[in-house]
Amino acid sequence: MFTTTTTTTEDNSSSSDWKFVVFHYVCPSLGVLISTALYMAPLRDLKRCLQKGTLGFSSTTNTTRTETTTTGSGGGAQQQQQQQQQQLNPVPWAVMNGNCLGWLIYAHLARDPFILASNLPGILVSTYLNIGASKLQYLQAMEDDKEEERKRNVQLQQQVQQQQQQQTTQTTTDIIINEDEDAASERTIMTANIAVQTKIWSSDITVTPQDKLWLQILLLWICIVVVVLWILPICFHTSRQRTKQTIGLFVNINLLFFYGAPLQTMQTVVTTRCSDSIHTPTVLLNCINAAFWAAYGIVAVHDVVVYGPNGLGLILGLIQAFLCCVYPKTTTSTTTVYPSSSSSSSSLRQPLLLETRTIDDEHTTTTTTPLVLQGTDDDDEQQQQQQQAADGTSY
Structure with a gap:
């Protein structure tokens, strides 16, 4: 009986020590x-903002996947971008x-x-x-x-240009008066710049x-x-x-x-x-x-x-x-299909698809927009050479 009591006490003590730790x-x-x-x-988001100089930043995730058709000439790469604007x-x-x-x-x-x-x-x-x-x-x-200073200077410069345009339809006396007005406008611009600089500090x-x-x-x-x-x-x-x-x-x-x-x-x-x-x-x-x-x-x-x-x-x-x-x-992704380097020049002018998907657990909304890629000058020259070769072969 004494041994059983001692064993129970030791087990309780061990359990108590475990909980204590x-x-x-x-x-x-x-x-x-x-x-x-x-x-x-x-810290990571603040670092992005400091690099851009603003509290707002965009988070973008890119994934690229290559596909090839059965003919081997229409292959292309699919690039998926997920972009989200955030404001700290x-x-x-x-x-x-x-x-x-x-x-x-x-x-x-x-x-x-x-x-x-x-x-x-x-x-x-x-x-x-x-x-x-x-x-x-x-x-x-x-x-x-x-930006405020730039807008104000643009407005003042427009006023000066309007006054200068009026000089061509006025007499010599009016021209002299307009020159005085131009001088006054320049003084106004200088005053505005000084006011903005004062506000900055x-x-x-x-x-x-x-x-x-x-x-x-x-x-x-x-x-x-x-x-x-x-x-x-x-x-x-x-x-x-x-x-x-x-x-x-x-x-x-x-x-x-x-x-x-x-x-x-x-x-x-x-x-x-x-x-x-x-x-x-x-x-x-x-x-x-x-x-x-x-x-x-x-x-x-x-x-x-x-x-x-x-x-x-x-x-x-x-x-x-x-x-x-x-x-x-809700996940929004944009998929753009780019042709591979092995595709022909004529495929560059075929309309490709810019696909935007909004996916959640219940619904999937897909928006498809035609995207046309124009060929380069080298592609045009190569196509003309192929056409001339085909014409020569036909004769």
């Missing part, structure tokens, strides 16, 4: 890795920076190394993302002002919207740190536990801005009955990440600040995954 170390460690991967997800929204990056800063403060108060490790990469990456977005917005503002352009939002969020967190960590403990002698709970409350309030994006996305999916706006790999990673952190918060640290927002994030992720199953994605 999983929930105290494995779950938060995997959460750190997945969180870092999620933070770095926008940099607002969540500013919120991400403030969110990571708040979690770093909370990790210090809670003495939690896993929360600290998961948010250190986040604050570095979000800082880089905000700097990149500010650069792109500044470049866009410069381009808009250059105004504070409306040098301080971009991303800069304003980022600085406002950082200023808000600085005020929170000063009040909660210094003023309240000195004036009201608040405990460390109370201070930690207050910071955790503000962190969760900051997270509400993150949850606004999935809610808006879900509304778009239900309205359009299409889940193209949901990035499925990101949703899956978010669900796995939230599950790890929720398990860590419930079992290991028993902290509602940890498992509360992550549990809500897990629920939102599962809802988005369900919407992806209910409303399938």
Whole structure:
């Protein structure tokens, strides 16, 4: 009897140790890795935007397939292109920076190394993302002002040309008057250029919207740190536990801005009955990440600040995954048929087909457009030589 009790106790201890390792170390460690991967997800898109100098970019996928007919002369290659226009929204990056800063403060108060490790990469990456977005917005503002300046100069030049055309039908006195008007028009152009240059260097352009939002969020967190960590403990002698709970409350309030994006996305999916706006790999990673952190918060640290927002994030992720199953994605592809090098010159003038397909799980819509490729001069000369040879053979 004593031996049986001892064996049962050892089994329970072994099971308890296994659960302790999983929930105290494995779950938060995997959460750190997945969180870092999620933070770095926008870096590739930002790199594309920086190369183009704008927040909008196009994603294109090309595939090529070669086909040959039974005669061997009508072979060709099919090139499929899938192109999608995307526009980056940099607002969540500013919120991400403030969110990571708040979690770093909370990790210090809670003495939690896993929360600290998961948010250190986040604050570095979000800082880089905000700097990149500010650069792109500044470049866009410069381009808009250059376009405005160009349009204004074109209008003024048109006015000057109209005045010069009127000079041919006027007397000498009128010509002198028109010369004075031309001088006045040139002064107007110079004044307009100076005005545009002044606007380019105004504070409306040098301080971009991303800069304003980022600085406002950082200023808000600085005020929170000063009040909660210094003023309240000195004036009201608040405990460390109370201070930690207050910071955790503000962190969760900051997270509400993150949850606004999935809610808006879900509304778009239900309205359009299409889940193209949901990035499925990101949703899956978010669900796995939230599950790890929720398990860590419930079992290991028993902290509602940890498992509360992550549990809500897990629920939102599962809802988005369900919407992806209910409303399938739509795929649009364009197929262009190009003749092979072995095809004859006459086939170059035959109408080819430009085919566009929109495919989902229920319907397939196909649009076919004739495409005519013109032959080159060498092809024309070769065709004439063949025709002359055929005429000579007929005689």
